[in-house]
Amino acid sequence: MSETAPNQPPARHVIQPAANLAPHCDFVVSPSATPTVFDRIEMMNQERNKVGLPPVQVNVTHSHQSDPDDPIFVMQSATIRVQGASQQELDRLNIGDVRTEPERKVKAEAVMSAAVVAHRLNGKVYVPRGEGENSVPDQVNRFVAEGPNGPLRQRLAATQADKDEAGRVRIWVRSQHPTSDYQAALRHALSSEYVSVREVGTAASAMSGFTRYQERLEEARQKALAKNEGQQRSDGPAVHSPRPAGSRWLGQKEQKVSVTAYVELAHVVRNDKSPYPRVLYIMRTPQGDLVRWFASEDQGMETGDAVTVQGTIRDHSTFNGERQTEMWYCKAPVIHPPLTRPPAQPGNK
Known part of the structure; x- marks a missing residue:
């Protein structure tokens, strides 16, 4: 894709708002051009620093329009807003010749859902790139390239279960700390709702690592179950940890904690004001303490899962006569093999 000619600068809007608001300047550019723009504005900030002026503030937002020719594509543009300078400086601001045309991106949900279906149709065997027609x-x-009426669009059509699994793959990728260039590229490819065409194959390859992760988790679950069964045969029924008469509040407000518990409830909450549902997780520790986390997106935890969640205590509250600790700013959870469940409290299902 060629760069914009010098006589065709990026779309620019300098705005003088009301007296109580600072002026700002907007540049509309191609999303891939934003690092270049940020570098050039940083050079401007270095010049401002030499004369004792504070740096300008820069924010970027993305806008999307559906591709009328293909429902899995969108056209994406980036708007870079610069503020914190005088009107005269904004009038003179020049970010140079950068690309301005919208870029065609693929919906990440469509990419990962197709990868899940391909993996399922392979008998849940991951076939890597370049190893025959069953390569995920x-x-x-090919699914992305062939258009809405292509045969693979029909073959790799996703069910709701496939889409749910794709969501869990994406959550898993974002929860991993990259230790190689490949892992960094994979996380970058799935870090937003839209994927560049050149990153589609990398994104789909997430099925390889996710499959190994599931295999390790299942192996750990089976070992834990076998150990529990052996203990029950030799020592009788498993003994639960003593449980206090009621749930306790954990820690102090604003304290960072790590909690290991069982998921008692995972409830999707939808809001007309947002296209993305939130998920309410109710968890209980082996000591019987109730923990509540209202997550901004599905974390892949299901009722009955044993998990460790790290986050900050938001508040202490009471629900149905039980004390509960509310958490927020939580990291991606770790899902464990089963723990010894706390005994059910009378009245709880």
């Missing part, structure tokens, strides 16, 4: 990344690349 190669199938997804």
Whole structure:
């Protein structure tokens, strides 16, 4: 894609708002051009610093329009807003010749859902890139390239269960700390709701690592179950930890804590004001303490899962006569093999 000619600068809007608001300048550019723009504005800030002026503030937002020719694509533009300078400086601001045309991106949900279906149709065996027609990344690349009426669009059509699994794959990828260039590229590819066409194969390859993760988790679950069964045969029924008469409040407000518990409830909450549902998780520790987390997106936890959640205590509250600790700013949870469940409290299902 060629750069914009010098006589065709980026779309620019300098706005003088009301007296109580600072002026700002907006540049509309191609999303891939934003690092270049940020570098050039940083050079401007260095010049401002030499004369004792504070740096300007820069914010970027993305806008999307559906592609009328293909429902899995959108056209994406970036708006870079610069503020914190005088009107005269904003009038003179020049970010140079950068690309301005909208970029065609693929919906990440469509990419990962197709990868999940391809993996399922392979008998849940991951076939890597370049190893025949059943290669998961190669199938997804063709799925994206062939258009809405292509045969792979029909073959890799996702069920709701496939879409749910795709969501769990994306959550898992974002929860991983990259230790290689590949892992960093994979996380970058799935860090937003839209994927560039050149990153489709990389995104689809997430099924490889996710499959190994599930295999390790299942192996750990089976070992834990076998150990529990052995203990029950030799020592009788498993003994639960003593449980206090009621749930306790954990820690102090604003304290960072790590909680290991069982998920008692995972409830999707939808809001007309947002296209993305939130998920309410109710968890109980082996000591019987109730923990509540209202997550901004599905974390892949299900009722009955044993999990460790790290986050900050938001508040202490009471529900149905039980004390509960409310958490927020939580990291991606770790899902464990089963723990010894706390005994059910009378009245709880």
